[in-house]
Amino acid sequence: MERVLRVLEYEKMKQQLVEHVSSSLGRKKVQELAPSVEIDEVLVWQQETSEGANVLRFKGRIPFGGIYDITPHVKRASIGGLLSASELMEIASTIYGGRQLKKFITNLVEEEERELPLLYQHVEQINPLTDVEREIKQCIDDNGHVLDSASQTLRTIRQQVRSYESSVRSKLEQMTRSSSTQKMLSDAIITIRNDRFVIPVKQEYRGSFGGIVHDQSASGQTLFIEPQVVVTLNNQLREAKVKETREIDRILAELSRQVAEVTDELLTNISTLAVLDLIIAKAHYANAIKATSPEINEAGHVLLKKARHPLIDAGEVVPIDIELGGEFRSLIITGPNTGGKTVTLKTVGLLTLMMQSGLHVPVEEESKMAVYKQVFADIGDEQSIEQSLSTFSSHMTNIVQILDKVDFQSLVLFDELGAGTDPTEGAALAIAILDDVYKRGAAVVATTHYSELKGYAYNREGVMNASVEFDVQSLKPTYRLLIGVPGRSNAFAISRRLGLGEAIIDRAKDQIDSDSNKVENMIVSLEESKKSADAEQIEAKNIRFEAEKLHRDLQKQMEELQREKELILKQAEEEAEVAVAKAKEEAEFIIRELREMQKKGLAVKEHEIIDAKKHLEEAAPKLTPKQKKIKKQAQQAKTLHPGDEVKVLSFGQKGSIIEKVNDKEYLVQIGIMKMKVALDDLQFIESSKPVETKPLTTVRGNESHVKPELDLRGERYENAMLKVEKYIDDALLAGYHSVSIIHGKGTGALRKGVKDLLKRHPHVKAARDAAMNEGGLGNTVVELK
Structure with missing residues (x-):
């Protein structure tokens, strides 16, 4: 199988695919990718890729950022290892990234009602692990630095470190700024050697500062000295930093322990995210090469419409139509060299491997492909100098190995079958090999330049000739595949175009027997018939x-x-x-x-x-049956539903239906008013957006659940006015004589709006600001009639 993947350039295709992964997890999955021989598995993979492509079509992107391969980190933590701050940050980032992806797919399925069963099944396996993520992010920032807030002890120690550093720098800066000491320094700067603050002193003033020499310049003229006056402070600073390191290690150890406790959940997340990264990469790759999902079968039927080799530049590749496994299982392609025969073989083989790997393939819609248990290929020059094998011997060695394994569930690709030896013997061998493979039930695509094989398909049931078209006028191949037409020799036509004399060409024709001439004439006729039929x-x-x-x-x-x-x-x-x-x-x-x-x-x-x-x-008009039907349809059209937009004809105002009162009346909301309107007084208005309404709440006297106050704080102005209007109606039905409307103080706009509404409300007797013990200016007390 490894040889087949190599000659069909499967690995080169994977190099294109890997460019679309989002993480090292996906890169590893692409490296492990291999064709499946189980049709159920292939169908699932294809469906996954289709769902990924659908998501890209819906949204244009799939969030997959901030995800790392944290497998080594998690496994080390599970055996008691200490994780670094950056490793812990990668774990937190991966948890967050997985949760965001899960939320994205879940929203598509549950809120937008998209059909993504397989993707939804995958994201359901992702564990949120919000507690672990929160603990890590509270202790470590995005740059992998342990925060002061990680613990109170660490905060205190770092304050000490900063205090000691400030004291040391202050004393050394006094020295560097002093006019008496500046002449002794090579440069008026403070630097660090061996994790201690030092100043650069000229060699001749070595004894003027005391302290400790930590380093010297390459010339030996400058010494980096820690003056005696800061030795004690530097020692204290050093001790504080040691404490800081110990506290950081303790914090990291605690976080590592928490990671270890969720090892199984994290490994499940990693495995799921790797699969999702591969699916999304397949979807992106399908978009890049304009690929589609073919109809898949086990019957060996292949119908590729406008198939393109994915490794050939889109501007240069010539689409081809290929059929196999219907009326014929063997396709024999003949034609000139460099005419595209080998590319046709590789296109069939590579697209089959891609399809069985769950990838969409660059073909038109409604193409069909078969799942094969084995794919064999004998393509290219396999001459081996090391093994002293000729091209013919090398090819024959490979063919023998193929014949040992081929069966009815195999696809076999032969390039220039029987080449490299005597033409008569090579053609005879090619025919015998093709017969043997066909008897075993395998699907075969073979290329050859032997004229003896041009008539092969006419003598065998289930075998079809094909050829690659050649333009005699331009002396160039068109790379189009013609099914049902064998390739014809263009030697005479090409020679004539190149200027060879007619006498020589005529003598050459005399050397060809009449049967060969008949075959060539038949091929010419077939080509012309094919072109005419296509047109x-x-x-x-x-x-x-x-x-x-x-x-x-x-x-x-x-x-x-x-x-x-x-x-x-x-x-x-x-x-x-x-x-x-x-x-x-x-x-x-x-x-x-x-x-x-x-x-x-x-x-x-x-x-x-x-x-x-x-x-x-x-004298009233009598309606015909047709008119009665029209009138009945008009009456049915008048059936209104809650949320429908209508026009009240008597008022000339627009409103919306709240509920149906009876067959002739509806409860209508017009602005902040609700009123019963006769059906004949309503005109339905087409609306592009359905209005979402709630059924009217029925209030029954003191049995209702209406509270004696209405809280409007946080409400938008328009919603608040509607709520006040409805609340007063409910309060009246509930039997209240006095209620409170809490609107808060704020900017005063809501309070003013409530006051204005209450002034003009027919059922409001009076309204006043509440007393201080009742809420003051943030509350309005309303007396109802």
Whole structure:
């Protein structure tokens, strides 16, 4: 397997992948990455990568910062080792980073309702460990320095250290500034030697300061002396620093012990974060190479649409279409050298290994790939001088090893099968090897330049010819793969383009037997048919696309016409109803006058009045079934729900539905007012954002839970006004005669707003500032009517 990974450049692909990891944990996982042969595992890996890619599409990023490989630190702490401040800081940072990642994925799943089952399952294993993180960060800063606040003892010791350092520096600065001693110094500075403060003294004034010589310059002309006057202070400083070191070690030991107590949880976090780093790196890599997740099967069916080799520059690579395992399991590719045959082999092999490693592959959507138990490849020049093997011998040695292991769950890639020996024997060997591998049920892709293999596929069931296209006009390969068309010899055409005489070319043609000519002519015909079919297919796709677009446009126009028709019918119906209503009103007026005339003794018969009214009612428009349906739909459309935005027609004001009172009335919120409004007086307003409302709280007399005071402190002004309005209604229903509204003093804006609202409220009898023992200016006492 190692040789196959090497010849298919799997390690080079991993070098691209490792550029997208976020930590050393992910780098290690990439180094360990290898293809799986279990389809269930491959499917899970592919789904993980898809979820990672979805997160990148939703959010554009995945937080994965501040995470380290703390495995050595944790294991050393578990056996009683002392961790350094920087190591402890890396542990705290990793705990925090893991918790942030868990929060990020959890929010996507629980709040935004994204489907990320596998990522969610992984982050669920991350332990928060907030106590350990907090303890470490309280003692150590981000730079790995133990803080004074780590312990009271350390704070006291460091104060002593600073005091001693200040005293030593003060005395030495007096010396360096003194005019009498400056001439004795090489430089008027204070420096440190052997962790003690010293001054640079000229050699000839060595005895003028006393004390201890700690160092001298390279020339010997300057001595670094600790003057006698500061020796005692330096000793005290040294002792204080020793105490400081001991206290720091004690603090680090205590933190290391706390880390040791959660060894298992930390190791679980590290393992989970390593897996997540690899998943996220796969997702980033998929975006970088424009890869997709193929449909995966165990049936050996491969259909790669516009496949691209990931190691070839995106601006240069030519996408190819490859099919294998459907009607045929063996694909024989022929064509000129440097035409792209080997690249085709490597593309199939590398993309298979990538897919079985959980990576998305650079192909178009709806591509299909098979999971193989074994992948074999015989590609490239394997000549070995050390073993005295020729190219043919080396290839044959490798092929023998392949034939010993190949079975029906294998993918075999042969490059220039049978090359390096006599053409007749090489071609015969190639045919025999291909037959043997095919009988074992393996999938095979082989390249060759032997003309004998061009007719191989026509004599074998389940075998298909293919070729790499060559442009005779430009004398360059196009790198396109043509399935079903064997490669033809271009020697004569190329020679003619290069200027070789026609007489020579004609004599050369005479040397080729008629069967070979027939094969070449057949190949030419196949190529032309293939190009024609491809062109017609593209044209058919374009026609179908235009037809589908036209169908959609017509359907849209029909829907718009139907809506216009229904609108016109509705308007006509409304106009007719208005006209009839007006006529009824006039008729009722006339009937009342007739009755008055009847009362006065004039000759008007009752049955005439009844007949007139009946005829008038019959004048109302009769709705057709279609109109009745439209009217019914209109009535259904009037069904309103809590939160819907409406317009109260009688007031011309907008509001929102709170709840349905009955079939004909709704409780509506207009500003700070609530009122019952008839359904016919409401017009529904389309809203892009649903209004979130809560059902009205029902208050029942003294059984309610309404408190005698309302606390508005911390509320925004608009919310506070709404709460006051509702509270007064609830207090009235609860039977209170006096309540308190606590608004605090603050800037006075909330207090003023409450006062203004209470002044104009119809159910407020009076409002006053509370007494000092009641809260003073921060409280308003309200008397209710």
